Amino acid sequence: MTTDSYPFKFVGTGGVFDYKYGNSSLIIDVPQKILIDIGPLVYPRLAETGAIEGVEYLLLTHLHGDHIGGIFQYIFHNKGKLGKVSKILFQNEIFRNEISALLDAMSIPKTHYEFVPVSELQNIECIDTTGKHAENVTSFGFVFHLNKETIYYSGDLGDIEVSNQVLRRLQPENTIVLHEVHHKGGKAHVNYRELEELSNNFKMFGYHCNPDLIPKDNKIPLASNYPEIIL
Secondary structure (H helix, E strand, O other): OOHHHOOEEEEEOEOOOOHHHOEOEEEEEOOOEEEEOOOOOHHHHHHHHOHHHHOOEEEOOOOOHHHHOOHHHHHHHHHHOOOOOEEEEEOOHHHHHHHHHHHHHOOOOHHHEEEEEHHHOOOEEEEEOOOOOOOOOOOEEEEEEOOOOEEEEOOOOOOHHHHHHHHHOOOHHHEEEEEEOEOOOOOOOOEHHHHHHHHHHOEEEEEOOOOOOOOOOOOOOEHHHOHHHEO
């Protein structure tokens, strides 16, 4: 399978400071078109390309600013320019309440969006990674069970064992791993060296990084180097 036939496109592949590469965000067909995360640099790209018109649902990994900073523009664009209510998927009531409080703080009218439980959509498995990226921060990764392949999207994650546990039960020949990667690592992000063993067994693309800072001994294919999977 070639990369241009994959059921996803990255809107951005960078981390919080990597404005050159945009905020990490993905559009995936499940077959509903879902946007994962909406950082401040994501909305301009969606509007510029017209891709925002095809997005049916917004799915968030967590509420750090580089993952939700464009949500105000996204919701008002949908309502004001496209005449539609934004559908926001939620994983559990705790996270729904956190998102709701955020939107209230932004003075976004409740008439502009609606919450939809992820469970209403088939093919999406939520991986609760709360506290595995940042202490006391609700966060999630996802497994998308599609017809021809399974896509694992790690979200921001500092504990490689979470991914190890998820991938132990998935078939390498049918699974594509989209994993955040960092040149330093630590408690908030996974170091590129920690992913080498997994990359030997699974088709993998690394994201949420600045490829200019990833050392030359890196063996993880970086999404930013594959323009055919970038929006």
